[in-house]
Amino acid sequence: MNGKDVLIIGGNGFIGSALGRHLADRGFKVTSFDIARPPFPDGRIEYVMGDFFDDNVLAAAIKGRDLIYHALSTVNPGNSNEKYMMGYSRDFLQTVRLFDMLKAEDAKLIFLSSGGTVYGNQDVQPIRETATARPINHYGNVKLCIENTLRVFDIQTKAKMIIARISNPYGPGQDHKKGVGFIDAVIRNTLEGEPVEVWGDGQIVRDYIHIDDVCEMLADLSEYEGEETIFNLSSAEGTSQNRIIEIVKSIDPSVQCVYKPARSVDVQKIILDNSRFMSFRPRTLTDLETGIKSVYDYHRG
Numbered sequence: 001m002n003g004k005d006v007l008i009i010g011g012n013g014f015i016g017s018a019l020g021r022h023l024a025d026r027g028f029k030v031t032s033f034d035i036a037r038p039p040f041p042d043g044r045i046e047y048v049m050g051d052f053f054d055d056n057v058l059a060a061a062i063k064g065r066d067l068i069y070h071a072l073s074t075v076n077p078g079n080s081n082e083k084y085m086m087g088y089s090r091d092f093l094q095t096v097r098l099f100d101m102l103k104a105e106d107a108k109l110i111f112l113s114s115g116g117t118v119y120g121n122q123d124v125q126p127i128r129e130t131a132t133a134r135p136i137n138h139y140g141n142v143k144l145c146i147e148n149t150l151r152v153f154d155i156q157t158k159a160k161m162i163i164a165r166i167s168n169p170y171g172p173g174q175d176h177k178k179g180v181g182f183i184d185a186v187i188r189n190t191l192e193g194e195p196v197e198v199w200g201d202g203q204i205v206r207d208y209i210h211i212d213d214v215c216e217m218l219a220d221l222s223e224y225e226g227e228e229t230i231f232n233l234s235s236a237e238g239t240s241q242n243r244i245i246e247i248v249k250s251i252d253p254s255v256q257c258v259y260k261p262a263r264s265v266d267v268q269k270i271i272l273d274n275s276r277f278m279s280f281r282p283r284t285l286t287d288l289e290t291g292i293k294s295v296y297d298y299h300r301g
């Protein structure tokens, strides 16, 4: 048994709930803190219902923990340019409050940032953690504001804080209707006999990574003791949306697509260098074809 007492803020979401299962597999004592009920409760996990934006409730939830994952965002890349004040006035400020509360705690914090949006458009790909981040939407910028603030608090707190810049996770539990998840959209729309919307010409390149790989990497980061603060968690491989459609078509030829005008909030190409993480903890990742087939089979159920 690992025995570490871990809290996942946003623990009933797509990443949080999968992470909870992976940490429980490793013997962590896991508590999920979330405003919503867990979609598939796990007997090994304690569920605490609460609002991240309530200071007293949040302070009580983090008290005495060894490890905290911050896996919550109320905005996404698609809606953040309309809801940007929510990102800055709620997500950013309350996360700063959380960092402040952690000054009195010994907990290590791992913040789930967005590798897909903090970098913006970059000429050099795969993108390393050392690239200058230039987000082109408010979601990415809110993440960057939080990251910068975290680094200042990291110097002041007793325990380490780590930033995980996750690329484009996919897998069971994702819901593209929340605003992200192209693979989920192609698979589930196809199974429902609906066309999938592609914003642009389908040449947008993303770095897709299976949710189980993301969770294992996030769990590994809990053991990191070195000097780095930022880690890209990615496959380091770029795949276009048209290629995703092709892969799903090879499994189920009934895929239908509707091409719509490109959105200004989407960068053209994101491939993240993962060598910093891999030199800490080498890992063989799920290949995309196998991963997509397993998600298709899961939903076909």
Ligand SMILES: NC(=O)c1ccc[n+]([C@@H]2O[C@H](COP(=O)([O-])OP(=O)(O)OC[C@H]3O[C@@H](n4cnc5c(N)ncnc54)[C@H](O)[C@@H]3O)[C@@H](O)[C@H]2O)c1
Binding pocket: 009, 010, 011, 012, 013, 014, 015, 016, 033, 034, 035, 036, 050, 051, 052, 053, 070, 071, 072, 073, 074, 112, 113, 114, 115, 116, 166, 167, 168, 169, 178, 180, 181
């Ligand atoms: N999904 C992705 O593609 C992706 C990629 C990179 C980074 N991230 C980041 O990872 C984190 C988790 O993403 P996700 O896809 O699992 O999101 P999600 O929306 O599936 O989960 C977020 C969870 O937070 C909970 N929540 C929302 N408001 C709350 C509140 N006021 N109090 C308590 N709980 C609240 C929700 O109920 C939900 O269970 C986010 O910070 C996101 O920005 C996600």
